[in-house]
Amino acid sequence: MLALPLVLPPTAVGLVLLEALGRRAPLGGWLARQGLEVVFTWKAVVLAMAVMSFPLLVRSARTAFEEVDPRLVGLARTLGLGPLAAFRRVTLPLAWRGLLAGVVLAYSRALGEFGATVMVAGNIPGRTRTLSLAIFHENQLGRDDRALVLAGVTCVLAFAALWTAELVTHRRARRAAA
Amino acid sequence: MIELDLELPLAGFALRVATRIDGGVTAVMGPSGSGKTSLLEAVAGLRRAARGRLALDGDVLLDSARGVALPPEARRVGYVPQDAGLFPHLSAGDNVRFGTRADAAAVASAVATLEIGGLLERYPASLSGGEKQRVALARALATRPRLLLLDEPLAALDVALRERILPYLLRVRDEWKTPALYVTHNVGEALALAGGVLLLRAGRVEAQGSPFDLLASTGLAAASPLGVENLLPGRVSAHDAEGGVTTVELGTGLALAAPLASERAVGSRVVAAVRAEDVIVARRALEGLSARNLFEARVAALSRTGSDVTLRCATPASGPEWIVRVTPAAVASLELAVGQTVFLAVKSHSVRLV
Numbered sequence: 190m191l192a193l194p195l196v197l198p199p200t201a202v203g204l205v206l207l208e209a210l211g212r213r214a215p216l217g218g219w220l221a222r223q224g225l226e227v228v229f230t231w232k233a234v235v236l237a238m239a240v241m242s243f244p245l246l247v248r249s250a251r252t253a254f255e256e257v258d259p260r261l262v263g264l265a266r267t268l269g270l271g272p273l274a275a276f277r278r279v280t281l282p283l284a285w286r287g288l289l290a291g292v293v294l295a296y297s298r299a300l301g302e303f304g305a306t307v308m309v310a311g312n313i314p315g316r317t318r319t320l321s322l323a324i325f326h327e328n329q330l331g332r333d334d335r336a337l338v339l340a341g342v343t344c345v346l347a348f349a350a351l352w353t354a355e356l357v358t359h360r361r362a363r364r365a366a367a
Numbered sequence: 368m369i370e371l372d373l374e375l376p377l378a379g380f381a382l383r384v385a386t387r388i389d390g391g392v393t394a395v396m397g398p399s400g401s402g403k404t405s406l407l408e409a410v411a412g413l414r415r416a417a418r419g420r421l422a423l424d425g426d427v428l429l430d431s432a433r434g435v436a437l438p439p440e441a442r443r444v445g446y447v448p449q450d451a452g453l454f455p456h457l458s459a460g461d462n463v464r465f466g467t468r469a470d471a472a473a474v475a476s477a478v479a480t481l482e483i484g485g486l487l488e489r490y491p492a493s494l495s496g497g498e499k500q501r502v503a504l505a506r507a508l509a510t511r512p513r514l515l516l517l518d519e520p521l522a523a524l525d526v527a528l529r530e531r532i533l534p535y536l537l538r539v540r541d542e543w544k545t546p547a548l549y550v551t552h553n554v555g556e557a558l559a560l561a562g563g564v565l566l567l568r569a570g571r572v573e574a575q576g577s578p579f580d581l582l583a584s585t586g587l588a589a590a591s592p593l594g595v596e597n598l599l600p601g602r603v604s605a606h607d608a609e610g611g612v613t614t615v616e617l618g619t620g621l622a623l624a625a626p627l628a629s630e631r632a633v634g635s636r637v638v639a640a641v642r643a644e645d646v647i648v649a650r651r652a653l654e655g656l657s658a659r660n661l662f663e664a665r666v667a668a669l670s671r672t673g674s675d676v677t678l679r680c681a682t683p684a685s686g687p688e689w690i691v692r693v694t695p696a697a698v699a700s701l702e703l704a705v706g707q708t709v710f711l712a713v714k715s716h717s718v719r720l721v
Contacts, residue, residue, distance in 0.1 A: 260452060263413040266439035267446040268510055269467030278465075282456045 194305075195244045203237060203308025210236075210309065233310035234317050238299035246295040253287020254280065286358045293354045297347055320346075369514065369546070370422040373429075375409050377402060382409070382570040385419075390546045394557035394578060397567035403550045404449075406567070407516040410548065411446045412439035423513055440467070445507030445545070446516045449523060451499035453491040459502045460487030466510035477505040480542060481535050497528045501535060508543060515539075515547035521556065530721035534638045536560055537600045554578070558690060559598035559638075579668060579679045579690065597641040598721075599623070599687050603631045612659065612715055615639050617687055624659035625718040637720045643677065643692040645717035649710045650701050660713040664689060666705050671695070678703065680711060 194202050210217040210227045220227060227233050257280050265275040281288075303321045310317040312326060320343050327336035368389055375382040382402040395403045409417040412428070415436075421429035423444075428437045453462050463483070464474055478484050481501040491499060500520050507515060520536070521529045533556070539545070540560060548565075551557055557564055557578045564581045566574040574581055601617040606629050613628045615637055623639050631637060653661055664680035667688070671677075676698045678691040689711055693703075703709070 260448065261454060263408075263411075263439065264446060264448070264452045265454075265465070267411050267413070267442070267444060268465055268469075268506070269440045269443075271438075271440055274467075279454060283454075 191247055192244050194241050199241060199302070199304025200308055202240060203305035206233070206237060206240065206305065206309040228309060229311045229313065229317060231310070231317060234306055234319060237305040237309050238302045241302050241305050242295035242298040245298055246291045249291025249294060250284070250288055253284040253291065256287065257283045289354050289358060293350050296350050300343060300346060368424060369410075369548075370420065371410075373406070373409055373417055373419040373421060375402075375405055375414055375417045377405055377570065380570045382406060384565075384567070384570075384572055386565065386572055386575060388546075388548070388563065388565070390544075391562040392540050392547045392549050392560050393563045393565055394561035395548050395550045395565050395567065396552065396554075396557060396581075397573070401567040402570040403567055404518055407446065407518055407548060407550060410514070411444050411516055412437060412442050413446075443468075443510070443512055444514045444516055445510060445512030447500070447503045447507050447518065447520055449519045451491075451496075451503035453494075453499055453503055453506075455491050457490075458487065459483065459489050459491065459494065459498075462491070462502055463487070463505045463509050465506060468511060469506075469509035473511050474505075474509045477508040480508065480538055481505045495528075496524050497532050500524070500532055504535065504539065508539065508545070512545060515545050515549075517547055517549045519550050519552070522552065530638075530640065533559065533598065533721065534600065534636060537598070537638060538636070541600070555596045555598070559596070579677070580670075597639075597643060597646070597687070597690050599639045599641070601637060601639060603628075603633050603635050603637055605633060613720070615718075615720065619687060621662070621682065621687065623713075623718060624715040625720050626716055628720050631720065640719045640721050641689075641713055641717055643690045644675075645713065646689060646691040647712040648678070648680075648691055648693055648697070648701065648703070649712065650707075651710065653710050653712055656712060657714070658712040659715040660711075660718070662689075662711045662713075664709055664711050666703060666707045666709055669698070669703060669705055676703075680709060682711075 207228060208214060210220065212218055212221050217228065227236065262275050262279050265279045270278065301321055302319070303325070306319055307322060312318050312322050318326065320339055324336045324339045327339065368387060370387050372385040373382065382405050384406055395406060397403055405414065408414045410421060417429065418431045419429065427435055428442050429435060454465065457465065463469070463478060478487070481504055483498070483501050483505055486494060486498055486502060494502065504520070521532055524532060537560065540547070549561060561578055564576060564578045565572060566581060599617050601615045601623065603613060604616040604622065605614045606627060607614070608627060608629060611627045612624045613626065613631065615623045615625055617623055617639070625639060647658065662682050664682045666678055667681045668679040669676060675692045676695050678693065680689045680691055682689065691711065
């Protein structure tokens, strides 16, 4: 169920979200009565990005947690730590690198998100036009030079994320091996 | 005192151990897959499927009939697994300080006992197998456990390293006096460290008793490929460079001559190792012999162990007990029997300082 957004076309996921959150739908109607408009606002952008990238984060996180030796957690317990403290002081630090990799992966996916966003949030200048949508938009209008500049911005953002992750994980790895 | 009445389903069979264990070190022995590690994990509280009753010095840790099952963190037992189980993301020092009850005094004391002061800044990845074991032992001791659970702490080490770690285990036993369950395959280790042996087979207690009494059981003799050694802790008392002899004063005041080892400072702790088959037995007092170590002793026990006969000889004035291995032919020709006075001779070159 959680992996569904990974295999479905993004536009299909966006359509489902649109149908569920539209004013005529029960959920969307209820939200609207609470004063929360989602569809065609920045909230819809966040929602679309989250739904599309969350499965990637969950998959990486699960692998990272599974790679932590459960016997080390047991040992932490015999040393007097409760389950929560053992998670915080053993599981989390050991799974940290995998978690960070998952965050970077999810961030990159969100940065490139197009189909679901355009369905549920539209392409409203200054409100819901994301970088990915803007590149497409400028290209459609024949302004390839501006599209290229925007593409360059996405490159910088993606590289910055990757580079930060590499820096953090390598520093920790060096310390552990020293 | 540990009261055990445990039942734990394992793959293929169930572990059922019902016994009482008094203080001191108890060796848990038995063939691979007999449930030794599972027993330790059940005592530590790491096996939730364990049923029955478990009490430590009268404190109930597990009583499934009354719905009591203390979590591992409330049991106050120190567990050292076979591979040491150090936290790889923490330095050796942070590992030792990890336990919630590890106060500064206990940490300092554990670091001193195991002589790991020089390793504290390093990370587990850069420690040798023996160093890891010492750090793991210190980490367990620093929490002042009521019971130590040691799962073959020497198994992953080669013979030379094993001998370097054994003195630390003796020191933990004699200075911390924490009761311990000590899983081992090595009869020599059991004899040197343990006051009792719990022999498991397919999850059941096959035998329980003193290590020597269980030597006669084929199960134990077969489990000892390296032979049986007398391991006698003591201190270097003098070097005689001219005579090529280093004298070791054993804990009981008995002096033992070993080959010159001037690199060991006078006063430093050593363990003298003498193989059981290197001890010569005589019925009459020996004279004009080159062997430097001559003791009068009494045969306290005698049992057939495989193709040999193993003697336990007590030296007067509560000296160390010597385990001696002789052939059945020697027993017959010397007419050896329990209660007899014998004279033991050990060449100084049969004494290894470890």
